[in-house]
Amino acid sequence: MRAEISTKNIRSEFVQRVEELSGQDLLACYQCGKCSAGCPIVEEMDIIPNQAIRLAQLGLEDEVLNSKTIWLCASCFMCFSRCPKGVDFSKIAEALRMIAMGTEIEHYGPQQVPWEIAAEAPQQALVSAFRKFSL
Ligand code: SF4
Ligand code: SF4
Incomplete structure (x- = not known):
């Protein structure tokens, strides 16, 4: 067999x-x-x-x-x-x-980003960071 x-x-x-x-x-x-x-x-x-x-x-x-x-x-x-x-x-x-x-589970979401950073940081940097810390 x-x-x-x-x-x-x-x-x-x-x-x-x-x-x-x-x-x-x-x-x-x-x-x-x-x-x-x-x-x-x-x-x-x-x-x-x-x-x-x-x-x-x-x-x-x-x-x-x-x-x-x-x-x-x-x-x-x-x-x-x-x-x-x-x-x-x-x-x-x-x-x-x-x-x-x-x-x-998601550790870090957009709501946790201080507005000063969200306003200044390039969008691509934020997207790249969230890919690392969230699903
Ligand atoms: S390992 Fe990451 S940084 Fe390197 S080529 Fe692939 S996706 Fe780009
Ligand atoms: S993932 Fe593997 S098969 Fe694909 S390029 Fe890299 S070494 Fe080659």
């Missing part, structure tokens, strides 16, 4: 959680590195995007959740536009931030 082989069996709970939150197929990444090669802020990161994905694929939660990279990603989508497998790292980073914060 042949054993049933299912891709679900090779997905750890952590991988499944990241995929559920991000909507991305984490295991589709085959480490070509094109995402990292195109990232405009890769030099500021402690691990580069494809390394972060690899750590997540392997279920190395502490290593990936404690990286600066998931907080530095600016969600510019350059990596997504270059990925031959259609993996959007910005969504994976977003999912990892949610897990790192230990909750999926």
Whole structure:
């Protein structure tokens, strides 16, 4: 009798959680590195995007959740536009931030921004910040 082989069996709970939150197929990444090669802020990161994905694929939660990279990603989508497998790292980073914060509820909303800042800050900066702190 042949054993049933299912891709679900090779997905750890952590991988499944990241995929559920991000909507991305984490295991589709085959480490070509094109995402990292195109990232405009890769030099500021402690691990580069494809390394972060690899750590997540392997279920190395502490290593990936404690990286600066998931907080530095600016969600510019350059990596997504270059990925031959259609993996959007910005969504994976977003999912990892949610897990790192230990909750999926909104921590910080527009109503908490002091009006002086809301009036002066570029809209894009506010949108980018809220992507990090809220669902
Ligand atoms: S470009 Fe896509 S397939 Fe290549 S390493 Fe990055 S996420 Fe993985
Ligand atoms: S979305 Fe994030 S990881 Fe991807 S290229 Fe932009 S800053 Fe880099």
